[in-house]
Amino acid sequence: MATVSGGGSSERFGFIHRYRQAFGVATLCRWLGVSRSGYYRWRDREPSQRELSDQALLKKIASIFDRSEGRYGSPRVHKSLARQGVHVARKRVARLMQENGLKARVTQVTRRQPGLKRFKQRGENKLLQFGDTTACDQVWVADVTYIKLGDRWSYLATIMDRHSRRILGWSLSYTRTTELSLAALTYALRKGRHTEGVILHTDRGIEFTASAFQDALTKAGIEHSVNRPGHCTDNAYMESFYHSLKGELIRKSHFKDIDHLRRAIGRYINQFYNTVRLHSGLDYNSPMEYERMAA
Structure with missing residues (x-):
């Protein structure tokens, strides 16, 4: 009591x-x-x-x-x-x-599964010299997170504009492959935003360093930036989004299958997070409101 x-x-x-x-x-x-x-x-x-x-x-x-x-x-x-x-x-x-018992849904960020090997390839963290963004379409960030669905793991890849925090593209699958990250990138590119010279920052996972993904970046004029080995906080913006997603949607919810989860994530991103969710880092504006103000 x-x-x-x-x-x-x-x-x-x-x-x-x-x-x-x-x-x-x-x-x-x-x-x-x-x-x-x-x-x-x-x-x-x-x-x-x-x-x-x-x-x-x-x-x-x-x-x-x-x-x-x-x-x-x-x-x-x-x-x-x-x-x-x-x-x-x-x-x-x-x-x-x-x-009156009105307590927001919160959760700790779920840590990634241990024991998954990363391909260590050459690459640099271009954000260390870039500094803070001053407009949209200067820096995008991308990552993949795990979501437990019944007795299986599903994988969500997302791409965010770091300046506005808007989720530009995402893809959900039972398999963590290059096709997953390519689908998220394709989703983002379909929005017709300026991409020439954009820096896309990711970790060193094979889904982002594979040749097919690199070819797609080159074709769009996007430069690739990667985390420093052992510095997962280099991609803190994307981790913050996953914290919100899991706390506000995934935890305490039941999804009967991956299609059900996909619809719920689409609704969360398109009808709540991007459009109306107040973001403390954006002076309590939603990502799309912030983009309109910055335009």
């Missing part, structure tokens, strides 16, 4: 009201050192203006939380309220969400 430390009678009465069915009013009143008559007077009194205001604000918070399908915590809910012209303290939003 939750605990109450400090606080006045009103806070204690509120605690009793929330847990009365589980533990009983008499037991909670004895535990918290308040009278039952005091609790019933508190329960039956008219709500204060502050309480009425909290109730109205909670409806707006719950609406934003539901539209995000439980993915927004208090910082993004707070920013969403501000975009609607509702200016309140962030701590107040956090308090109301906590009191």
